[in-house]
Amino acid sequence: MQEPDPAVHDYPYDRVGPLLDDLAAWVRIPSVSADPAHERDVTRSARWLQAHLLETGFTEVEEWDTHGLQTVFACWPAEDPDAPTVLVYSHHDVRAAKDQEWQEVAPFAPALRQGRMYGRGASDAKGQVLAHVWALRAHLEATGRSAPAVTLKYLIEGEEEVGSPHLADLVRERADRLAADVVIVSDTMLWSLQEAAVCTGVRGSVNAHLQIRGPRRDIHSGVVAGAAPNPLTETCRLLGLLHDDQDRITLPGFYDTVAQPSPEDRRGMEEIRFITDNWLERTRSRSIQGEAGHSVLERVWTRPAAEVVTLLGGDPDDPARGVVPAVASADITLRLVPDQSADNVMEQLRKWVAETIRDGFEYELSTSNTNQDPYATPADHPALSALEAAMSRTLRRPALRIRNGGGAPAALLAETVDAPVLLYGTGLPEDHWHDSDEKVEVQALLQGAETLAYLLEDLSGRLRESR
Template sequence: MQEPDPAVRGFPYDRVGALQDDLAAWVRIPSVSADPAHERDVVRSARWLQAHLRETGCPQVEEWDTDGLQTVYACWPADEPDAPTVLVYSHHDVRAAKDQEWQEVAPFEPALRQGRMYGRGASDAKGQVLAHVWALRAHLEATGRSAPAVTLKYLVEGEEEIGSPYLADLVRERADRLAADVVIVSDTMLWSLQEAAVCTGIRGVLNAHLEVRGPRRDVHSGVVAGAAPNPLTELCRLLGLLHDDRRRITLPGFYDTVAQPSPEESRGIAEIDFDCGNWLERTRSRSIQGEAGYNALERVWTRPAAEIVTLLGGDPDDPSRGVVPAVASADVTFRLVPDQAADTVMEQARKWVAETILDGFEYELSTSNTNQDPYATPPDHPALAALEDAMSRTVQRPALRIRNDGGAPAALLAETLDAPVLFYGTGLPEDHWHDSDEKVEVHALLQGGKTLAYLLDDLPRRLRG
């Protein structure tokens, strides 16, 4: 195993105070893409990143407007004309935060405590973006270069947390500017700080909204109870039938195209040091549930899932009026694995609802245009081997291959740009993405900077063969 380069090893630690200050400054900008009241804050966030990239020395930094919110594009050409090109994708927008549920800090008043930076976006994904910038700085300082060994491009969008509604059009329209030999998606998690575990694939996402209608208006239950169609009752019945007694999803044909992980991936997952109690503590998920015949890591990394994330009807926020409601609705998120396709699963869902709902109800099943197909990195690609070596060099342990459970536009980027996608993020399961008291381990960012610096230095040799 190759020894760490002392110059790279020391760079982020020598400047950790400045790195923490940078992250805190960015986290203070409440770039909540889902809230129109924060539209200007998303602009401020994009401008902050542009200034930071220019301070690093990047010669080409631009703000790309869409019909939505701001995307930052940057490019730093390599000195060598035949050097490979790497595109880094991530996002600078964040989820909304309920201030009253945060106990450590206010969401946009970041603080450093016991080696962790608390604040919305500290891990998802502003910290991840800065890890790439810090890696670039370490790479340049360690090698004495005036430009990186690869042509580096950055695409950091401002709408990922609302499903990237304009990303597909943007990537297609500017595919020539985004052309790359390799794409790195930096919106994923590590397994732990001790393991060198490379993510080789992510699940896709299909968001479905089901609305069931009963009476033509809310009706006093004392008048019609027992004789009127209750949409909440029917919706709950339908949702209860979505899984069988082995927790398998009951849509006809749902599992027909599910691809099994490779033997190498299965060995990697089996070698992960998994402790049930530790997992429950890290995720705060109370207990482990799911599809029979698979362990927890197989369920979240290699198997599809369907989760009910919203259920509404009646008077959820007000005193009950004692009515049979006219409408009830639910949001269901399907997590898909290779070789499933979001469009196909949506058609399976439409057919299942039509055949399963009782007479006497009307319904509408809809989906957004922001669904994402799953993606797996080509297992024999030299860039993947380079990332494995870089992680091993940082952690000083042989690299394993795992999957990630989150979603990202990897399939879109790979198909449109005709380039393989690698995954490298600095999040951890205990970072509380989308939840209160989000945080990032500063050590994870430092390790990430080192790993990525090694990768930048090694990619030209690997990709030239």
């Protein structure tokens, strides 16, 4: 295990004030991709990033039109034309935020408190993007280079929080510009600030919307109660049948292709210091639920899951009118693991709904065009070894291997770019992504910058040797 390089380590720590000022300036831009009222703010966010990358030294910085919201592409070629190429993917759009639900700060009025920066996007994912920029600056300062050791490309999209509806077409159309030897996806989480734990895989996802129709219109319950088809009751019945009494998903064939964790994955889960009370506090989960016979880490990293994320019917925002509602709906997210296929799982869900819903109702089951397959980094790829070495060097302890419970377009990028994907983010489970009082640990950003700086130098040699 290499000792930390003081020149790399000291760079972000010595400049932490200005670096955090940059993050705060970016977080102040409310780049909410789901709200058309913030369309110009997403543009402002993209323009802020473009200016920041140009100031850093990128020689090519472009705004790519996706027929939606802006994606930023940047490139800084290495001095050596034969140097490997690294593509970094992340996003600059953020989730919507309700001011009245935030207690620490207003969502777009970032503030630094007790080593944490609060604000929407501070962790997911503007902080992650800037950790890469700070790493690049540390890499150049420490090595005396005028250009990075690898040709470095950034792809920072503006629609991730609405499911990346244009990303697949964009990367296929621009595949020549995105060509790389390895991709780094930075929209993931660390396990903790103390553990050198490398994420080696992300779950895929299927997002489905179910709408069930009963009466032809809302009907006073006193007229038809007990004799009319109630779509809200049927929706609840159907969703209740999605799991059995062991919390296993009941779609026929759903588990047929679920791959067993590798020995490295099992060893990583065994070596991670998991403390139930600590995990409940960090995630605010209240209690542990899920598939019988599997640990918490297995459930969130290596097992599939099905969650109801929205359920609507009747009068959710007004006093009840005492009617049998005409329509009810639910949004369902299925989390997938290797070797499941998003397309296959969606067909399993379609067949199950058709066979399970009772007569007397009409329904529609639609799916997002942004479903994602699961992805696992090749266990023996030298780029993964380089990331493990970089994390070990920063934290001065051997690296473990973990998974990430969320999703990312890793499978899409791996297929389109035809390169392995590394997964490295600076988020933590307690950062409250998508919730009120989102925050980022400053220490996570500084450690991330140091790790990524070591990685840039190490990838240059390891990728050359593997050609």
